Amino acid sequence: MTDVALATAAELPSLIDDEDAFRTALEARDITAEPVVWSDEPVEWGEFDAVLVRTIWDYYRRANAFDAWLDRLDCAPTTVWNSVRTLRWNSHKFYLRDLAERGVPTLQTAYLDRGAGVSLDGLMADRGWDEVVVKPAMSAGAFETKRISRADADAAQTWFEDLIARRDVLVQRFADEIEAGEWSLVFFDGAYSHAVRKHPEAGDFRVQSEHGGRVTAESPQAGLVEQAADVVAAVTAELRGQVPLYARVDGIVRDEIFRLVEIELIEPELFFRADDGAGDRLAEAFVERR
Structure with a gap:
């Protein structure tokens, strides 16, 4: 029997109900799927045949701990899905620039490194943007994300400077x-x-x-x-x-x-409830990867 860890957050020790279809499909294939909290230090990840990263929905709030966890997974004698390399790349939203360079249509975006001295109003004026969405490069769930109009840019400057002092930031032209x-x-x-x-x-x-x-x-x-x-x-x-x-x-x-x-x-909600066969399809894809 294959023993799989489904990595989750401490606030979601049993995952979410939407994952039930996937877990049932794994069990039907003689695969034991156990939710395991990613930030639980005593866990020996190498004791599992595989680690499937699922609802680690707090990872972006604990960036250093997340990086250390990825290091542990990278050294553990187990297979990780998605791979550690994929998780690292996808955890920082500047990956959108990589994809844009490969020809993927994306939203118009300014990529700002932490500590950059930037006037939000000046940036919007230079690019001809009337409204933007500002977000940290490492975030989820609209964490520290704001929609700001050109008229409100000066008033938002202090908030913006505080954010960019702490994090890499994306400023995207608002798409209505x-x-x-x-x-x-x-x-x-x-x-x-x-x-x-x-x-x-x-x-x-x-x-x-x-x-x-x-x-x-x-x-x-x-x-x-x-x-x-x-x-x-x-x-x-x-x-x-x-x-x-x-x-x-x-x-x-x-x-x-x-x-x-x-x-x-990394940890997307996959909306298994939207399609009765979705859990089975992911389980089959996992089996084929073993």
Whole structure:
């Protein structure tokens, strides 16, 4: 019997209910899947046949501990999905620049290193942007993320300077298409599985449920699936041929072109509830990787 650790956060010691379909599918294949808290120091990760990183939803708040954990995984005699190299690369949102250089359509973005002396109003004026979203390069769940208009840029400067003094930062031109919903297309072993659309609460831009967002299961057109698959292919090329076991491609559509907002390769919610066969497909992809 294969013994697998499903890495999770201390606040989610039993994962989330949405993961039940995947765990059931693993057990049907004679695989024991045990939730294990990633930050629990005594855990011997090498005692597991594999580690599947799932709901480690606090990793970005504990960057040093997360880096140390990745070092431990890298040295452990076990297989990690997604790979440690993938986790490191995807944990810092400057990866979007790597993908843009490979031709992936992304949002217009300024990438600012920690400590940079930048006027937010000046940056917006230079680029002709009327509204932006500012976010840390290592974050999730809209953590320390703000939507700021040009008219409010001066008032937000102190907040902005505090953020950039502590973190690398992205400033992205606001895409009003987000108000119609952000697509999340899920891929297992490079193959399309299913999709949802995440909708922000009226008057907001954040699609996460904790900010009032909601999720609907939807079937994207073939062209959208193909463009999202191109993103996964670009990621695979960036990772030197390493296809992610699971990937969630998030983005908006502008003039029939899919523009990447983020690709989630660390701990994405995979919305198994949106497709009855999704848990089984990921379990089968995992079995084929063993």
